[in-house]
Amino acid sequence: MSIYKLVSGILLINFFLGFSQDESTPTEIWSPVPTKINANNFTKAPSDAIILFDGKDFSNWVSQYSNETPKWKINSDGSMSVVNGTGGIKTRESFGSVQLHVEWKTSEGIRNKKPQYNSNSGVFLQQQYELQILDSYQNPTYVNGQAGSIYKQHAPLVNSSKKPGEWQSYDIIFNAPVFDKKKLIKPAFFTVFQNGVLIQNHVKVQGATTNVGLPKYNSHQNMPLVLQDHPSLPLSFRNIWIRKIDN
16 A cells, blocks of 8 residues: 555544544643642631522522522532532522632542543533533543633643542632623633632633633623533532622
């Protein structure tokens, strides 16, 4: 076989492999892998915080798309669990720039062979900008989609994830984008601590987070906070509070 035919055959195989791959894979980044470290505890809500979930009811939440009472489960330990297939939940109130505290726990037991199906959820600021939640303890996936990533935009500085079944925390500073009508004046920024460890250091958001394609901004005002329902092993939340801050 001639070199020309060999090279042509390889190029043709690569073309069809590339053409048939999942549409979301071109935006996945797999290296460098964040260093794994150990992390510790959380903090209590300050006196001026709005308590979004205290373990008793869904009074501050509605279903993401129907605006009805959420169908997630409130547990006897004061947490709530995602009920897959019922949809995400969002706050009744809309927010701009905030400090946000969220505690969450991934599932113990047998893991799914697909890393992104192991206790996958997300905290969406203004329904647009996702901080990923995932079981990222010895569960390799694309690094801009692991726990602590600004989804498909920024991998975390380190991996401070705990073992499945252990409570974890996010402490988030979110600076909302600023628009003049439809024009972006100032982009959004995230600073994030996971289990007390800095994992995102005032990173610039490139637009609304998306699984397929590149991010872009769409002009909007203050919007609700959303917790995602993603088909996966279930997970739980507790002790969610928020503080409004100046942009």
